[in-house]
Every structure is written in structure tokens, then in C-alpha cells.
Amino acid sequence: MSTTTATPIEGLPPGPSLPRALQTAGFILRGPSYLKKLQAEHGDVFTMRITGEGRWVILADPAHIKQVFTGSPDVFHAGKGNQVLLPLLGDHSVLLLDGPEHLRQRRLLLPPFHGQRMTAYGELMDEITAEEVARWPVGEDFASWPRMQHITLEVIMRAVFGVEQGPQLDRVRTALNRLLDEVMRPTTMAVLSAIGPHRFRELAIVKRELARADAEIYPVIRERRAAPDLEDRQDILSLLLQARHEDGRPMSDEELRDELMTLLVAGHETTATTLGWAVERLTRHPDALARATAEVREQGADGPFLDGVVKETLRLRPVLSVVVRQLQEDAEVAGYRLPAGTRVVPCIQLAHRRPDVYPDPDAFRPERWLDQQPGTYSWLPFGGGVRRCLGASFALFEAKRVLAGILGQVDLAPAARDGEQVRRRAITQTPQHGARITVAARHDRRPVQEPVAVPA
Template sequence: MTTTGSTASAAPDTGVHLDDVTATAPPPGPRLPRIVQTLLYGSYREHWMPRLRRRHGDVFRLRVFPDGDVVQLANVEHIRAVFGGPADVFHAGEGNVILKPAMGRHSVLLTDEDVHLRARKLLMPAFNGAALRGYRDLITELAGAEVDGWRPGPVRSHERMQAVTLESILRVVFGVAEGPRLDRLRELLRRIVDIGPVDLLGWHQPKLQRFGVWKRDAEVRAAADDHDEKHLEAVVKEAMRLHPVISEVARVVTRDVEIGGHRIPAGHGVMPSITMVQHDPAHHDDPHAFRPERFTGSGPATGTWFPFGGGVRRCLGAGFSLLESAVVLGEVLRRFRITPDRTRPERAKARNITMVPARGARLVITPR
């Protein structure tokens, strides 16, 4: 496998070739009109992607707005090669361009190569082990304050978890104290998180930004320019395996590459599919069952669980996210017993680039 910055070909057994591209055929894929593919991908990707994989194999092409041609990847060896491939060939910043209107062009998510590495090095100290240990008490305090306000009965837990997560980001990551500035940032961040597919359309159509919901979004962007714990982390990781927050990550190839015997032209996006790999029975026995014990001991094989992406572009906040999730879950369970409000599992639905519970993760809580 290649190292970052190299221009050598990936190892031959990965099925990914950079310098010795001999394939001429593009990946197969559906022939539906681009607008139809965009709608299916935007609203039903969790169901549509596995169907396309069964029909076309581990490498298949979609035509979606605004990205153009994108290639979904479901083979772990291909994905490892992409994550470990040269940063000058696989551009994650270009792959995340849909986020530019919300994040700004200088976001670490939207830069590539040397610019990205410099920004990442500056940010890494805020998310290392020592820093995370320092955040624990404040996260515990914020989580406790949130949960203390709950009352027995039904609760839309996704809404409440989002609230405490945003509060943690504002107080811990942004370092903003109580006061008018925190109140304003809290509202701005909440509104950005709540964007939907219609909002995304306006992000990339300047003419629409003069009207209605798109005008509001433009204004927001301008203004915003030991054991109990190890088990809890295993529960969190298994939840992320079953219900990853994003269904895939994106890279734009800067030159023609070959993946799985198919030619991917320069400028196309390749999208390692988190959901298809993490739901694959070849990697996770009985993949739709909730089994936190998968993450005790050695855990799943490398590359079969990657809700935070991989390689040099793995999410900087992964450790913070796992810490926060375990702490918040612990604070909830110390106070309440929780049960789902219905017997049927709650399906996921797409919201902007993320996947969320369709009914808000509704639970029934009772005091301990």
C-alpha cells in the first residue's frame, strides 16, 4: 500500500492501480435520469445502495447532483487502498465540496495536501488523549444538566442528544462561556445542523439564495462566518456500526485510476461505503443484530468499522465523539431505565449529508 504523498501504484493485490491503469470500461450503474438518481440517493440510500451492490457488484457508479459521477466502493481492500493512497491523488477536500457553503473554504474538511496537513497539525493537540481527559468533567456536567431536566414518559432522544452535543461543542471546542455570544452561536449552530435536502439545493444555486429558506441559510452562514465505561464505549461503537451518522465518505481522484477492474476518470468521486461494509455479513456475523460484545477484546477486523472515515483524513474529533457519547449515555442510565416506544426497529432517513432516526429515536424513560 502506498504512503501519503507518494505517486507509486497501490499494492497489486488491492485491486487499486494508479500508474499502470489498463482498464478502459467504467463501472456499471443504474441508467435512471440524474435527477431520479439524486432523489433516490438523497432519500433512500440506505435501501437503494445494497440493491445496487447486489446487481452491479462492489464497484458501481451513480450520477447525482451536484457531484456529477461518483463511484461507490464496498470492497474492504479497495477502501483500504483509497484511505492509504497518496493524498495528491485522492482529494477528500474536493470530495467534501458540498459542505463549502456551511463550513467555509478554509475548513480542514475542505482542504487538501499540504494545506490540509498544516491545518490538521494545528488542531490535533486539542483532541489528543491529555486534552480529552481534561474535557471529561465539563461534558459530564453538561450531560447531567441536560438529563436532570427529563421527565418520565416518552422522549425524542435524538433531539435531546443533539442539544447536549451542540452544547458540548460550543463550550468545549469553541470555548464560549455563558452569555449573549453563546446564545447566538447556539442558535446559529442548531440552524446549520437542521438543514435539509431542499437547503442543499440552494447552497449551490446562487440565484435561489435571494428567496425564502435559502435566503435564511445565507444569512446564517454569514453570521456564523474503567469496565462501566469500556462497556458503554462498546455500546456506542456497535450503535455506530448499525447506524453510522454518514453513509459514506468521498474522495475526488485527480487522475485516472483503476479500481476493481474499472477505469475511474480524473475528476470523478469515489465513495467508500461505511454502511455497506458495516452491514456486510462477511465482516460482521448477524450484522443487523445489536451486539456490543463485538467491540470487547480485539474487536472487528481492521477496516470493517470506520464511521469516522480513515487514513490521514480520519475525523479529528473521533476520540471526542466516543468520549462524549459514553459519558452522556452513562449519565442517562444512572437516572433512567430506557425502552423503545415500539417493537419495530426505527428506520434511518437521510438529512443533508447525514443519516438520522426517522422518528427521532423515540424512547420511554422511567426513573431508576
């Protein structure tokens, strides 16, 4: 690992000389292999030019990534890079704020996501998984990723929004699904980038779609605020309704709406994609599949091998390949004196393939985590510092509960075909064919019930 040089070099590190459009295309279309090629040519620090983003200084060395994650939040801004989500998430979203405003909002959101609280959602996750897996066909190849999305959306609706099964859940789910579909469409994204988020959200069609979703979300917030059992409820919305700003104010309906949308957008597709990749990787590695299945059937979701499966999936198939910070003033990073405005980019993808941290780095080996702890700056699927994913404990807990639910209920067939390539969708790295799997047989883990004696 390199360290900072005594006298920093002025200006940007070298990088590829290809035109901006070709560098952007390489990053979007070839993703992991393009980044690897550039690292081989330029080393652990290099500059890329990305359309609409200016210059990115890519960092692959954990020592340099640490400089960014421990740097001042007033200098390393993240919110500006997420502005494309403004129309959907709204002005109060923790993802879009920076500096003291961001920290204030983050402080309110953190306690409900504390690791130890997650067990409150375990049974709900088991129930949702069991219902979904009961519908999976046997002996037929199918794409698991959409099924995982169904599970994670349902988990968010019920654990985060706290909406019970029934007509209201159906209406909220339909409205949010529709909105997400509209926004994630490539044509919508293209218009959004062309005219900018502020003008985009003033378009009549956008206003109409947002109003349709808001018409379902605001009643949930208002009804919950008035709920007599608010203090006893476990859902995240109920906890946020009881949170207070430093001056004692509760969060407004608008703040709550924006944070609920943020949690939905940040937590739904990301977790579904990790689950899709986990079964895709397991079915391509029959030994790991057999070991994980045996462990789950003995110990449920708490076994160390299953934990390794989730960590290894996030290492080799991180949902996001980079996180971005924009410098608000000149700063020294990786031995360079970088000018204000530069974007410094800890590269999750490259940090996760370092042979000095991960022997045989390209191999899927969940067992490596049996005697290795994840390093803060070398295992970063959830980013880092004051912007680290708020839902990391939630996502890890959910991934294990859902995988245990699947492996406990069905025997997955080892796949004969090659692993799926990474395909970029909006900003996430998804399995090219939707993580296709086959259920070989159903395995009922519940003990066979004795017939109930009926009194004569």
C-alpha cells in the same frame, strides 16, 4: 476479499442503467436498502450516477477501500466534494482544503484532539448530561434526538469554544443555532446547489446571517487571545491559539473562526445522531439495555460493553453512508483504470454489513466487540486516511460519557414498537421519528447524603 487484477480494466465498472435522477432519488430516499440492492445486483464495485456529482464508483470491499485511504492525497481529493459548506465554514476550513494546504491545517488541529487529552472534558460532559437528563419526563414517550443535540451543542460551546455559562454563552448559542437552522433548511440547500457556493455567499441575506454569527464569534477569539490564563486553559480554542504554523506564525482570527465553525458543523449533529441511534437501538434490545445499564452503574463510562454499544451503533447506523474522493489524475482502483475526475466512494454502509467480517451482520450485537477489534478498512464510521475524522476520539469519548450519564440517572423502558427507519437529513442519516424513548423511572446514582448536623 478480492485483490487488484494484474491488468486493470479500462473505464468504469458497470452499474444500474436507471436515469440519473432515479438513482439519486434511490440513494437519498431509500439509502441503505437501495445500496444493498445495487450490491446484490452488481457486486462490491459498481458505478452510480448522482445529480450534481457526476459518476460515483462505489466500493464495498475493504481491500479496495484501503487503496483509496492509503492513496496519495494529491490524487485523491476530498475537499472539493465539501464545497457546498463553503459559505458557512469559510476559505480556511480543513474540511474544504486539499493537498499540502489541507495537511498544513490538519497538523495544527490534530494535537488538541489527541485521544489522551479527552479526559479533560469528562466532568464537563457529565455535568451537561446530568442537567439535561434531569429535565426528561417520566412515563412519557419523547423524541430523544433533539435532547442529544442540545447536549452536544453545549459540549462544543464549552469544551471547544471554551465559553463559560452566562450571557455570552447564551448569545453565541442563539446565533449559531439560528445560522445552522437557516443553512440546513431544504430550500436553502436547493438555492445553494442551484447557484453554487461562491455566488450563494454573496447574497445579501446570506451575508447578513453570517455577519450576525461572526459578530458573536470574533469577540470570543479576540478576548481569548488576550486572556492572561491562556496557557492554563484546556478548551480547544485556547490550544489552537497557541499552535504555530511551520514558519512560527500563529493562526489568524479568520483561520480560527473558520476552524471553529468547522468543528461545530462536523461535530455537533454527527455525535447527537449517534447518541440518538444508541438509545433507539438499546430500547429495541432489552437484553443489551439491561446489560449496559448494569455495567454503567458498576463501572461508569469505561466498561467494555458500553464501548461495544457505541461501536455497534456506529456500525449499523453510521451517520454518513459514504465518503467521497475525486481523482485528480487517472488511477487504478479495484482493478479498474479510472479516468481523472471520477469520484471513488468508500461505502461505509456496505462495508459495515459484510458477513465475512461480521457474522449475522444485520443483528445489533454489542458483545461482538468484546473479542473483535475494529478493522481500519471494515469499520469506518469516521472515514479514513489523511481525511479521517479529526474528532473521532472526542466523539467516542463523549458518546460513552453521555450514555453512561443517561443510563446511570434513569431507567429507560424497553420499547414495544418497531425500530425507527433511517431518514436522510441534509447529509446525515437520522432516526425517522427522532429516536423516541420513554424513561420508566429515575435512578439516583449518588449515595443518599446523611443530614448535616447543625450546631445548636
